[in-house]
Amino acid sequence: MKAPDFEYLRPETLAEALAMLARHGEDGAIIAGGQSLLPLLHFRLAAPAYLIDIGRLEPLKQIVEGDGYIEIGALVRHCELAASALIGREFPLLHQAVEHIAHPGVRHRGTIGGSLAMADPAAELGACCLALAGDVLLQSAAGQRWVGMADFFAGIYETALAADEILTAVRLPRRGHGGIQIFNEVARRRGDFAMAGLALVSDRGLGSPRLALLGVSDRPILAVRAMALLSQDPTATEAAIALIGDEVDPADDPAYPPAYRRHLVGVLMRRTLAELSP
Amino acid sequence: MKTRRIALTVNGETVEREVPVRQNLVDFLRHDLGFTGSHVGCEQGACGACTVVLDDQTVRGCLVLAVQADGATVETIEGVQLDDLRAAFHRLNALQCGFCTPGMLLSARELLRDNPNPSRQQIRDYLSGNFCRCTGYQAIVDAVETVALERLP
Numbered sequence: 001m002k003a004p005d006f007e008y009l010r011p012e013t014l015a016e017a018l019a020m021l022a023r024h025g026e027d028g029a030i031i032a033g034g035q036s037l038l039p040l041l042h043f044r045l046a047a048p049a050y051l052i053d054i055g056r057l058e059p060l061k062q063i064v065e066g067d068g069y070i071e072i073g074a075l076v077r078h079c080e081l082a083a084s085a086l087i088g089r090e091f092p093l094l095h096q097a098v099e100h101i102a103h104p105g106v107r108h109r110g111t112i113g114g115s116l117a118m119a120d121p122a123a124e125l126g127a128c129c130l131a132l133a134g135d136v137l138l139q140s141a142a143g144q145r146w147v148g149m150a151d152f153f154a155g156i157y158e159t160a161l162a163a164d165e166i167l168t169a170v171r172l173p174r175r176g177h178g179g180i181q182i183f184n185e186v187a188r189r190r191g192d193f194a195m196a197g198l199a200l201v202s203d204r205g206l207g208s209p210r211l212a213l214l215g216v217s218d219r220p221i222l223a224v225r226a227m228a229l230l231s232q233d234p235t236a237t238e239a240a241i242a243l244i245g246d247e248v249d250p251a252d253d254p255a256y257p258p259a260y261r262r263h264l265v266g267v268l269m270r271r272t273l274a275e276l277s278p
Numbered sequence: 279m280k281t282r283r284i285a286l287t288v289n290g291e292t293v294e295r296e297v298p299v300r301q302n303l304v305d306f307l308r309h310d311l312g313f314t315g316s317h318v319g320c321e322q323g324a325c326g327a328c329t330v331v332l333d334d335q336t337v338r339g340c341l342v343l344a345v346q347a348d349g350a351t352v353e354t355i356e357g358v359q360l361d362d363l364r365a366a367f368h369r370l371n372a373l374q375c376g377f378c379t380p381g382m383l384l385s386a387r388e389l390l391r392d393n394p395n396p397s398r399q400q401i402r403d404y405l406s407g408n409f410c411r412c413t414g415y416q417a418i419v420d421a422v423e424t425v426a427l428e429r430l431p
Contacts (some may be wrong), residue, residue, distance in 0.1 A: 001321065005279055008299035031346075038302070038341045039322040051299070055346060079335070103407020104385065106323060108335040109342065180341055190406040 003041035010053045014139070017054050017166060022141040024050040025163035030056070032075055033277035035102070035110040036118045053229055060113070063087065074113020078125075079104075081112065090174055091132060093199055097124040101184070103191045116152070117167045119159045119219065122193045126153060127220035128183065129170055131199035131212035137169040138162075146171070153219035178204040182275050184268045185214070195256050196264040200272050206234035211269075216236045216248040216261050223247045226269070241269045284348040289313070289357025304328040304339025306347075307354055313382045315355035319409070326408035329381035330354050335390045336388050355380035360387050362425050372421040374412035381408045386422045396427055 005229075009024075011017035012180060021028060029048035031037050032055055040046040054060065058265060060075040063084055070090055072081070079244045082098045101107055101124050115125045116136060129136075130149040138145050175181070185197030187197050194215040203207035209230045211223040226244040229236050245262035252258060288311060295310055302321075305328065307313045319327035321340045328339035331353040339386040360383055368373070373379045382405060389396060389404040401422045402415070410418060425426070 003300040003302070005298075005300050007280055008343075010345075025376075031343075034343065034346065035323060035341055038343070041300075042340070044323045053343075053346060102323075103326065104388065104404060105326065105329055105338045105407055106341070108332075108337050121351060125382045190403045274362075 001042050001044060002036070004044060004047045006048055006051045008053065010052050010056060012056060012250055014054075014057055014059065014166075014168065015141075017052060018139060018141040018164075020050070020052050021166060023165050024052070028052055028163075030117070030166055032114040033077060033109040033111040033116075035106050036114060036120070054166065054177070062100040066171070069171050069173050070207050071169050071266050072112055074117075074166070074168050074170070075111050076113075078107035078110050078112070078115075082107070085140075091097050091128075091181065093128050093183050093201060094125070095134065096181075096183040097128045097199065100185050100187065100191070100194065100197070106191075112170060113167045116170060117159060117161060119153055119155075119157050120193075121217060121219055122197070122215040122222075124183070124185065124194070124197060124214065127197060127199045127212040127214035129172065130220045130222065131201040131208065131210045132172045132175075133201075134172045136167050137171065138165040139168045140166070144168075149220075150222065153161060156218045158219075175201065176203070179263060180204070180206065180209075180276065182272045186264050186268065196261050196268060198265065198268040198272055202230075206230055206276065209234075211244070213248060213265060216250045216265055221248070223265075237273045241266050241273070244269045282345050282348075284345055286347050286349060287351045289353055299343070299345050301344045302340050303332070303337075303342040303344050303347050303352070304330065305322065306344035307339065307352070313354040313356050316378065317377055319377070324409070325378075326381045326385065327378055329384045329408065331358070331384060331388075336384055343351075355383060358384070358387065362428065363387060363390075363421070366421040366425045366428075367418070370417050370421045370424065372413060372417040373410075378408055378410040382418060384423075386418075389422070390426055390429065395430060396422075398423060401426075 018040050028050035060073040062073045064071045135146045180202045182200045185194040197214040199212045214220050226240040247268040250258040250261040280299045281296050317327040319325035323338045323341045330339045401419050
């Protein structure tokens with residue numbers, strides 16, 4: 001089908017965009033890369049009266065090095081993450097994960113801010129930013145706030161974003177050298193939605209591990225029990241593999257029953273830990 | 279119906295048109311400009327039949343609004359040179375009905391630009407976003423691989 005009609009607004013500055021959203025937020029939608037929103041419009045699952053195109057806001061397209069962190073602008077596209085040497089150096093997890101996001105044509109348009117704001121439970125970048133202990137910057141005409149990833153995701157397509165707020169950046173703490181970052185997922189076919197995925201971020205020798213899972217809950221989640229177990233004893237890998245499947249409670253899905261997804265989480269854990277072995 | 283005036287370069291020519299703001303790029307290219315080589319399949323970004331090149335990168339023509347392409351440079355299958363790829367698709371039976379072929383060719387062209395010597399798996403991965411319901415893909419991968427090998431010095 002074709003998209004329903006809407007009023008198209010194209011702000012040139014963030015302040016202008018925030019003012020538009022303050023006026024039209026309840027009836028408005030932000031469009032960036034459009035790779036999730038346009039299918040929703042075509043299916044008539046969304047019918048905003050106003051479409052606010054933030055695609056020309058140049059300051060949101062930067063990757064900035066800060067003191068102890070890297071800040072990725074909301075409009076940085078998946079292909080730009082993949083092409084960034086800085087990201088490859090600091091967050092190889094993101095380089096690994098981007099390869100799994102849909103197909104080249106989609107990666108050329110889709111943005112990190114759009115992916116996070118869409119909050120698809122099977123999205124790669126949400127789980128990665130959770131594993132990397134990131135914070136998102138939410139801005140409105142009234143002010144701004146930083147929200148940790150664990151507090152940002154609120155359910156399927158649900159986030160902490162208010163109707164008058166735009167997610168403008170994600171800030172990821174730098175990880176020092178010698179640490180571990182591994183991403184794995186299982187999908188039917190390259191680029192398909194993940195049936196399950198796992199992001200591991202830890203210090204050298206599996207110290208202070210963070211394990212984020214995607215596709216197995218209504219939002220990306222941390223496998224806190226497996227994390228606690230490995231924190232106490234980094235050699236308890238078999239116990240962690242046995243445990244991690246029981247940490248998730250996937251929705252009932254005729255194609256992939258919950259027991260199968262729980263099994264996949266264990267498989268992903270085993271694959272991920274196997275990559276650590278010399 | 280809300281409209282907006284856009285100006286862009288399509289296949290080397292500057293065009294300026296008043297377009298409905300809800301119109302997607304591939305419909306604009308087909309209906310307003312007559313470049314019907316880009317096909318409309320699923321309209322949800324899954325099939326890749328609508329693949330066009332926007333500022334030197336392949337995109338889903340159905341997942342870009344025409345107004346978003348204001349100021350951009352667009353190429354369709356009608357505007358690009360891919361003689362050896364086209365010939366290899368023909369010679370190796372890499373198409374039957376041809377519906378997916380323009381998208382396949384544009385994706386394959388981009389792959390070989392960025393990675394002149396891809397493995398078969400890399401070819402399959404790169405073309406995974408272009409559906410073909412006729413050939414089973416084997417011949418398409420053959421054609422792309424053949425062109426890659428022929429182009430190597």
